[in-house]
Amino acid sequence: MVASAYNEIEKLPTGVPGLDHITEGGLPARRTTLVAGTSGSAKTVLGSHYLAAGIQEYDQSGIFITFEEPAEEIRRNLLGFGWDVAAWEREDKWRFVDVSPIIGGEPIVTGDFDFGGLMVRVEQAVKTVGAERVVLDSLGAVFTQFTDSAIVRRELLRVAAGLRDLGVTAMLTAERTSEFGDVTRHDVEEFVADNVIILRNVLEQEKRRRTVEVLKFRGTRHNKGEYPFSIIPERGIEIIPLAAIGLTQGSSNIRVTSGNDKLDAMCGGGFFRDSVVLVSGATGTGKTLMVTQFTGVGATGGEKCLLVAFEESRAQLFRNAQSWGFDFEKLEAAGKLRVVCAYPETKSLEDHLIAIRDEIETFKPDRVALDSLSALERVSSVKGFREFCIGLTSFVKDEEVATLVTSTTPTLLGGTSVTEAHISTITDSIILLRYVEMLGEMRRGLTVLKMRGSFHEKHIREYRIDENGLTLGDPFRNVVGILAGHPQNVTAEEVERLTGLFSEE
Amino acid sequence: MATEAVKFTLKLYVTGRTSRSEQAIGTLRRICREELEGRYDLAVIDILEHPKLAEEDKILATPTVIRELPLPIRTIIGDLSDEEQVLLGLDVKADR
Numbered sequence: 380m381v382a383s384a385y386n387e388i389e390k391l392p393t394g395v396p397g398l399d400h401i402t403e404g405g406l407p408a409r410r411t412t413l414v415a416g417t418s419g420s421a422k423t424v425l426g427s428h429y430l431a432a433g434i435q436e437y438d439q440s441g442i443f444i445t446f447e448e449p450a451e452e453i454r455r456n457l458l459g460f461g462w463d464v465a466a467w468e469r470e471d472k473w474r475f476v477d478v479s480p481i482i483g484g485e486p487i488v489t490g491d492f493d494f495g496g497l498m499v500r501v502e503q504a505v506k507t508v509g510a511e512r513v514v515l516d517s518l519g520a521v522f523t524q525f526t527d528s529a530i531v532r533r534e535l536l537r538v539a540a541g542l543r544d545l546g547v548t549a550m551l552t553a554e555r556t557s558e559f560g561d562v563t564r565h566d567v568e569e570f571v572a573d574n575v576i577i578l579r580n581v582l583e584q585e586k587r588r589r590t591v592e593v594l595k596f597r598g599t600r601h602n603k604g605e606y607p608f609s610i611i612p613e614r615g616i617e618i619i620p621l622a623a624i625g626l627t628q629g630s631s632n633i634r635v636t637s638g639n640d641k642l643d644a645m646c647g648g649g650f651f652r653d654s655v656v657l658v659s660g661a662t663g664t665g666k667t668l669m670v671t672q673f674t675g676v677g678a679t680g681g682e683k684c685l686l687v688a689f690e691e692s693r694a695q696l697f698r699n700a701q702s703w704g705f706d707f708e709k710l711e712a713a714g715k716l717r718v719v720c721a722y723p724e725t726k727s728l729e730d731h732l733i734a735i736r737d738e739i740e741t742f743k744p745d746r747v748a749l750d751s752l753s754a755l756e757r758v759s760s761v762k763g764f765r766e767f768c769i770g771l772t773s774f775v776k777d778e779e780v781a782t783l784v785t786s787t788t789p790t791l792l793g794g795t796s797v798t799e800a801h802i803s804t805i806t807d808s809i810i811l812l813r814y815v816e817m818l819g820e821m822r823r824g825l826t827v828l829k830m831r832g833s834f835h836e837k838h839i840r841e842y843r844i845d846e847n848g849l850t851l852g853d854p855f856r857n858v859v860g861i862l863a864g865h866p867q868n869v870t871a872e873e874v875e876r877l878t879g880l881f882s883e884e
Numbered sequence: 885m886a887t888e889a890v891k892f893t894l895k896l897y898v899t900g901r902t903s904r905s906e907q908a909i910g911t912l913r914r915i916c917r918e919e920l921e922g923r924y925d926l927a928v929i930d931i932l933e934h935p936k937l938a939e940e941d942k943i944l945a946t947p948t949v950i951r952e953l954p955l956p957i958r959t960i961i962g963d964l965s966d967e968e969q970v971l972l973g974l975d976v977k978a979d980r
Contacts, residue, residue, distance in 0.1 A: 478944040486948075487958070487973040490965035495899025496931055496943030503935040524944075525961075534945075 388599040394432030397618025411549040416578030422552040426514035428615040441512040446520035450475035474504040494534040519554035573597040609729040638672030641851035645836040653779040660812030666785040670748040675705030678715040685744035689754035728759040753787040807831040892924040893953035899946040908947035911964040919976040
């Protein structure tokens, strides 16, 4: 348990990935937290994960009080997350208190009653396994079992008080009728008003997006706003603590090669090792080639490189790499390179982010290339995409891996994409690849637009793509309007005149 | 056909000896005497003393009456203040 010097409320780390981050340390210890959400918002999964993580990571036993699904069903469902509840029950680490309705056995209610049966069973269960965590799922289901909601409310209040007396840290779930509006259907929040967490499952631009929000933690701090999360088979809930990631990354002065000597020179000696570089260009400007060189040269030089491709298949990538002199197959066999290809549509953006993070955590690369971000934009809402970009960049910066991401501009000449609008401020360097139409010919120009913390060349240099890859040539001296998308030839005299306009004398 | 009396097996779960418990116990005992004389088994169980039994019968609220026999099993929750409802719930005229 974590206690801070401010005499703050003690918190119990939950062990649910990301939750402790957004709650700044976990659930308020020995108190009750309400988890409210619409049907299908993963309340039961969160509750179960809270207990499972307690057992697996903190050796704390838990009690699951179920008013809704029979224990047998929950046991079966949780196996899918790799949680063998039956085994934990045998080891006295998990207990069910099953108060789910008996099918066909609708009780007749006459007169006043109390929840003495429940309280005694919970007490008994908590004492037998020495439980520190309790989940009650769900409050709404209690109300459906009884018609007199005044009695139910009074009795739930006593249950909440009972849990407090037992000294357990409890999570109570409750239903909401809409994603935005009253906290719960039966105004149950008043019992546990101290702490409220809201789960949402919102349909946004035809995409389901799950988020979690800490609405209030009385007397203690937490991160505000909604955070996306995902439910992963074999693992459970994973919250992506985007905005909560602090700008705490160190800054490195060590440079790594971009895979192209001349480009390194333009950047003032290569990319910084812990930087994120965005390469933006229209289709066919050589973005994938830059990715290939970045990873190929890195891997050949002994660095571990991870290439995540969303646009091309392995076969295509490997064939192209071969034609530029990189044997990806050999590099992969040597363990220096790992190529992951995926269709953007196969999963949600949150799942992609988690998958990429997993790859980085297991492979531990020195370099990561992602081709392209724009492909991912297709499968997401604008908000989701922005969060993905922030989540990805903050993670790779935390891990200090040199990262190259590409973005496709929608127009051939000039232009920016939504991708860039979201990521340009969080990247350290931006390289633009642009078509330049000159005298009836399509030529290509490259410029380093931004290079955080370093000198960089300001010219727009012409480059060619040939069998050696990307070859940089001389700056365009007599063309203006390249970046605006309206390249115009100007005469040598005009260039002189323009230069003269800004000269010192 | 002989009208053989149906046997009733009843369990009454209470939490401690509260006034609510006493009321339920009193009411149920009287009903048994008046309606089921000679053909009932009544067990009053205080779950504070027998939490295991409460677990087995999945007791949520108290007082709770469980009619185990005759089948089907029936459950009545509350202080049994409405006797008519209790009689209806127990269905004391069952199979007679």
